[in-house]
Amino acid sequence: MLNDIFNILLPHIAIGEFIILLMILGIFMPLRQFKYSRLVSILGIVTAIVLLSTVQTEPQYFGFRNSVMSDSYTLLFDFIILSCGFLCAILSRNIIYSIKRHAYTYQAILLAGILGAMNIVSANDFLTLFVSMELMGFSIYFLIAAAKGYYSKEAAFKYLITSAVSSGVFLFGVSYLYGITGSLNFSVIYEYVTENETSLLYSVSSILIALGLISKLAILPFANWVVDVYKGCESSTLAYLSTIPKLAVFGIVCRLLVFPLGSSFELTFVIAILSLITAFWANTYAIRENNVKAILACSSAANSSYIMLAASLVSVYNLSTVIFYLICYVIINIAAFAYLNIYNDKNPMDVNSFAGIFYKNHGLTGAYAIAILGLAGIPITSGFIAKIYLFTAIVKSGLIFVPFLLTLLMLMVFALFYYLKILLPMFEKCDKNTDVPTLKAVFSQKFVLVSCAIIIILIGICPEKLIELCRFIAYNI
Amino acid sequence: MMNNITMYHYLFIGLFxxxxxxxxSVFAKNIIKVLISIEFMLLGININFVxxxxxxxxxxxxxYIMSLxxxxxxxxxxxxxxxxxxxxxxxKDSDNIQKYTDL
Amino acid sequence: MSIILSIPFLVFLPLIISALIISPIFTSNEIVVRRFAKGVCAFHFLYTILMLGFFNAQNPYISEIHFMGMDWIQSLGIKFIFKADSVSMILCALTSFVFFVAIIASKFNIRTNHKFYYSMQFLLMSAILGIFTAGDMFLFFLFWELEMIPAYFLIAEKWSEPANIEFYNDNKKSAIKFILFTFFGSMVMLLGILLLHYYNMSSGGTLSASFSDIFANGIPLKIQILISTCLLIGFGVKLPIIPLHSWLPDAHTNAATPVSMVLAGILLKTGGYGIFRFNYQLMPDAFKVIVPVLAILALINIIYTAFVAYAQIDIKRIIAYSSISNMGLVLLGLCAINKIGLSASIFHMVSHGLVTCGLFMIAGIIYLRYKDRNINTLSGIAANMPRLYGFAVLIILASIGVPLFAPFVSEILTIIGAMNSDFSFVIKCTALLSLPLLILSSCYMLKFLHNGFFGGEINEKINDISVHEFIVLASILGGLVLFGLFPNVILEMIGI
Structure with a gap:
């Protein structure tokens, strides 16, 4: 048991310790020292990143009666999740200033979500997976609801209801899979599936499991929450919501699709078609929207459907493209929401309220424009490389998927339209009478935005090292 | 008579x-009903697991552990x-789900 | 020599200049910016001519850039490689010339926001040069996409003080239309490139996307046709081929004069170049199969848009439709699939680039003086501006295809090439049927000349053309006459 802890769980335990520390501090620290809560949680994340070096990856390590595992794949995902958590914790400045009394609790919940996400990726057991998913889910409900005002509560409630229903569907699938194979452990299920003939019930249960999981990624049928929740969220929470659950769930879905659910051919088609429908829905829905957050919500649903399409056509090559796309996408998203955070959520989020903002804030708006162009997949950004790389994966999967790819590419024209809808008003010249806000950014927010923008450009210019890393990870799963 | 109750009966109840x-949970108009329906799902799944x-x-x-x-x-x-x-x-002072559509 | 005369310098010089101009350290003084831009363009043009002088068809310029000792995307076989053969070099020289002329012409048309304007012009220049010299499919695609950003801003912004606000909104709408059409095309093209990249590898080739490593012979013919069609849709938006053309008249009409010059002079040629590079060179088998359809589309392009151009009353729209019509001729030359047709097609790109530049310049000069582009209300330009009248007559005659000027040679050669194509009867028919173009083009162009220039009374307020405009028109006319008298300069370089 002790061996297990020292081999895999040290980063998780570090995060856990800091959660407890933050809760204690929340009780005993005087109110006016709420600012330090951010420092404590950043310290915790950094400690966890450092402790990642103790995790054993070669060979794969299974601990706690095979319920938790670690290899280079989980290590990479842990690292990305922690880095995103780091950036989100930096961005949480505004919200902490608005809820001074509960600042420490807020940070503790934020860390708990990260802990859940890390656990999801390293789960090797449906029980662990379920418990850590709920851990992440609960912390997200609270993070959403923490913002002041009625909208955040409604958003949190909607997210809660959809999550509850989808986790019900997920568990229903798990129960049948458990009935078929007699175990909840991925390795055992994989062994059973490869040795025995699979039945229709197996396919049905794996489809249910997948449906339950991908609702967190805003893929239909449980995707309706995405626009409402994004509209009601505070922007630093959005940076969190649009990266960490996504990373964690994609991490586990890819593993599930390769191992325990890999023998179901129907699953591939169901997921591929669902992601195609989602891409269609999200891209056409966003055209009508005028709220920046809603447009970004649709774009997040659309992007996860592209990734899901590539991930559903299971192969090692596809896996590497999925990881690469995820990394690029996450960085771009954090940059976009960092800008919205600087812009401040109290201001209206209508696209036209950004009119002319470029002429007062060159650097920050330029960085934001880079991020949006990255989402649209315009060259010299990482989005361009990521899209090309992802689409090579779909082409490789066979001639049947060419119509799928063609549809996706056509949808990207729609996507460009709504990204332009975000971008163009910012470069519009307006009269001298209207007052364009000058953005006031503190160093930490600028740091997140600018460093993300630089990384986007860097990956766009020389992506080779990162691609190699992704390929290495994918071949070692 | 007890011998006639097989696994499939339990599973049927769980499914139902x-x-x-x-x-x-999808069609109910009252929020409390939605929550109760989610509890129903939970119980059905637990029957399956057990x-x-x-x-x-x-x-x-x-x-058993899972159901706990x-x-x-x-x-x-x-x-x-x-x-x-x-x-x-x-x-809002209402439990109708259609009132909660501000977003 | 190869170190000094390198393509990366040719391509990235404008990019660096663009970054320099937009950066805050550079002065925002209007005159300094404009002179600097002119100087850089002149240097660039001379440099291109120098490269052209040392060009050797047996040993084309190739250069490859590595990032940290690796290819650009090594795991996909994508290299950052530039390669310029004779066609690329000719089109590069044309690009450099047209931008030079356009930047000289910018003096009177650009009134605001100089730094941004020149920066965008150089960015567009860099992207177009990149398209012409890219040696790798994905690099080609990168520049193809990159070109959209500056093109959008150039079309959408109001560079001169707006006469009324409605014009400005038209600008933005047509720019968005342009960008959506182009993006649609490039997405379909991306599908083609991805398929070509994958099937080239799976049919026994290497994992590489550079043009020299693509051998389409091993790919099944049906897939080749699929790929070829995808690519054609992409290039067809830019060229434009008829159902995909509707962005062009709007964009050309609403843009400022120098921008229209660049758009019509160079941007359309990237489509023709793409068809040559991909469909013609890489996949000749599939191209032979789809050529009859393409030839008919080219015929529709030529004849239909000539009629449409005749019906227009806006000068710029006439010129825009005439350039669609001429691009149909370029397409027809490529469809011939023989040496004459190909060289004529490239030659026609050059000559049409020059002609259309001159025509847009004339339209711009007229609009600047009269604030009007309607040929029914314009009159008496000849009396007010005799020098402009002289240039206009010559350039319009050139565009009609009168001997002594370059378009005459290229049009006749194109049709001869198409008549000589020996594998399909359809091409010969289309060549015959496209002959009325010569009459139709003279109809709409002479209508423009007749309605606009003659009659009317003398207006003292109207000045004749200034030195800048004189230089522009004279250099364009010089080029037209040069290539009209010595077409072998280009035809020999193509080496066909």
């Missing part, structure tokens, strides 16, 4: 409860949902 809960744990899994009883966990987590989920509903209710 799950479907009731699922469609209830059944499979009894009939198919001789060694580990993982199904799910009962706990479901209770917490229900509590959180009720609290959020309480916060929303203060503003």
């Amino acid at each position: 409860m799950f479907l009731t809960g699922f469609f209830g 059944t499979f744990g009894t009939y198919c899994d001789g060694l580990d009883f993982e199904g 966990f799910y009962i706990g987590i479901g209770a917490v989920e229900f509590a959180v949902a009720l609290y959020l509903f309480y916060l929303m209710f203060q503003k």
Whole structure:
């Protein structure tokens, strides 16, 4: 048991310790020292990143009666999740200033979500997976609801209801899979599936499991929450919501699709078609929207459907493209929401309220424009490389998927339209009478935005090292 | 007479409860009803787990553990949902789900 | 020599200049910016001519850039490689010339926001040069996409003080239309490139996307046709081929004069170049199969848009439709699939680039003086501006295809090439049927000349053309006459 802890769980335990520390501090620290809560949680994340070096990856390590595992794949995902958590914790400045009394609790919940996400990726057991998913889910409900005002509560409630229903569907699938194979452990299920003939019930249960999981990624049928929740969220929470659950769930879905659910051919088609429908829905829905957050919500649903399409056509090559796309996408998203955070959520989020903002804030708006162009997949950004790389994966999967790819590419024209809808008003010249806000950014927010923008450009210019890393990870799963 | 009750009877009850809960949660207009429906889903799934744990899994009883966990987590989920509903209710003073469409 | 005369310098010089101009350290003084831009363009043009002088068809310029000792995307076989053969070099020289002329012409048309304007012009220049010299499919695609950003801003912004606000909104709408059409095309093209990249590898080739490593012979013919069609849709938006053309008249009409010059002079040629590079060179088998359809589309392009151009009353729209018509001729030359047709097609790109530049310049000069582009209300330009009248007559005659000027040679050669194509009867028919173009083009162009220039009374306020405009028109006319008298300069370089 002790061996297990020292081999895999040290980063998780570090995060856990800091959660407890933050809760204690929340009780005993005087109110006016709420600012330090951010420092404590950043310290915790950094400690966890450092402790990642103790995790054993070669060979794969299974601990706690095979319920938790670690290899280079989980290590990479842990690292990305922690880095995103780091950036989100930096961005949480505004919200902490608005809820001074509960600042420490807020940070503790934020860390708990990260802990859940890390656990999801390293789960090797449906029980662990379920418990850590709920851990992440609960912390997200609270993070959403923490913002002041009625909208955040409604958003949190909607997210809660959809999550509850989808986790019900997920568990229903798990129960049948458990009935078929007699175990909840991925390795055992994989062994059973490869040795025995699979039945229709197996396919049905794996489809249910997948449906339950991908609702967190805003893929239909449980995707309706995405626009409402994004509209009601505070922007630093959005940076969190649009990266960490996504990373964690994609991490586990890819593993599930390769191992325990890999023998179901129907699953591939169901997921591929669902992601195609989602891409269609999200891209056409966003055209009508005028709220920046809603447009970004649709774009997040659309992007996860592209990734899901590539991930559903299971192969090692596809896996590497999925990881690469995820990394690029996450960085771009954090940059976009960092800008919205600087812009401040109290201001209206209508696209036209950004009119002319470029002429007062060159650097920050330029960085934001880079991020949006990255989402649209315009060259010299990482989005361009990521899209090309992802689409090579779909082409490789066979001639049947060419119509799928063609549809996706056509949808990207729609996507460009709504990204332009975000971008163009910012470069519009307006009269001298209207007052364009000058953005006031503190160093930490600028740091997140600018460093993300630089990384986007860097990956766009020389992506080779990162691609190699992704390929290495994918071949070692 | 007891001998006639097989695994499939239990599974049927589980399926029935799950479907009731699922469609209830999708179609109900009252928020409390939605929450109750989610509890129905939970119970149906738990019946499944316990059944499979009894009939198919001789060694580990993982199904029982899973159902225990799910009962706990479901209770917490229900509590959180009720609290959020309480916060929303203060503003709207209604339990009709169609009133809560500000976003 | 190869170190000094390198393509990366040719391509990235404008990019660096663009970054320099937009950066805050550079002065925002209007005159300094404009002179600097002119100087850089002149240097660039001379440099291109120098490269052209040392060009050797047996040993084309190739250069490859590595990032940290690796290819650009090594795991996909994508290299950052530039390669310029004779066609690329000719089109590069044309690009450099047209931008030079356009930047000289910018003096009177650009009134605001100089730094941004020149920066965008150089960015567009860099992207177009990149398209012409890219040696790798994905690099080609990168520049193809990159070109959209500056093109959008150039079309959408109001560079001169707006006469009324409605014009400005038209600008933005047509720019968005342009960008959506182009993006649609490039997405379909991306599908083609991805398929070509994958099937080239799976049919026994290497994992590489550079043009020299693509051998389409091993790919099944049906897939080749699929790929070829995808690519054609992409290039067809830019060229434009008829159902995909509707962005062009709007964009050309609403843009400022120098921008229209660049758009019509160079941007359309990237489509023709793409068809040559991909469909013609890489996949000749599939191209042979789809050529009859393409030839008919080219015929529709030529004849239909000539009629449409005749019906227009806006000068710029007439010129825009005439350039669609001429691009149909370029397409027809490529469809011939023989040496004459190909060289004529490239030659026609050059000559049409020059002609259309001159025509847009004339339209711009007229609009600047009269604030009007309607040929029914314009009159008496000849009396007010005799020098402009002289240039206009010559350039319009050139565009009609009168001997002594370059378009005459290229049009006749194109049709001869198409008549000589020996594998399909359809091409010969289309060549015959496209002959009325010569009459139709003279109809609409002479209508423009007749309605606009003659009659009317003398208006003292109207000045004749200034030195800048004189230089522009004279250099364009010089080029037209040069290539009209010595077409072998280009035809020999193509080496066909």
